[in-house]
Amino acid sequence: MRAIKTAILLASTGAMLAGCGGSGVFNRDRPDEFAVQRQAPLVVPPDFNLEPPAPGTPRPAEGAASEQALEALFGGPAARSQVETSALDRAGASDPGIRSQVGDPDTNTVAKGRVTRDIIAAPEGDGASAQAVIPS
Numbered sequence: 001m002r003a004i005k006t007a008i009l010l011a012s013t014g015a016m017l018a019g020c021g022g023s024g025v026f027n028r029d030r031p032d033e034f035a036v037q038r039q040a041p042l043v044v045p046p047d048f049n050l051e052p053p054a055p056g057t058p059r060p061a062e063g064a065a066s067e068q069a070l071e072a073l074f075g076g077p078a079a080r081s082q083v084e085t086s087a088l089d090r091a092g093a094s095d096p097g098i099r100s101q102v103g104d105p106d107t108n109t110v111a112k113g114r115v116t117r118d119i120i121a122a123p124e125g126d127g128a129s130a131q132a133v134i135p136s
Helices: 002-018 065-074 082-091 098-102 114-121
Strands: none
Touching: none
């Protein structure tokens, strides 16, 4: 009789513990906090006679994340601080319009030689078949 009570007690305890499975409050899907993009605040226009924008056009108050990154990297309308200008002057900064001058067809370039052309034209690979040639 005692063995039957023990078996029933073990079976009921096992059934209750099976109910404490992994689907609960602590195992829910959470949003990725790093994938959230900041949205521009809502602004009431001063003139209510404006026409609504065409569907699919971007909002004028904000750009895409890639446009914001390009503006942050390559400059925008914000002026440089005095400390940044001083650091750039000490480092020997180039002209602010150097990117337009480099693409100019009248810009003279220096030939780097056959070795540099060979390195640039080398096919991509994992390096398993790479060889070193020592000129004699």
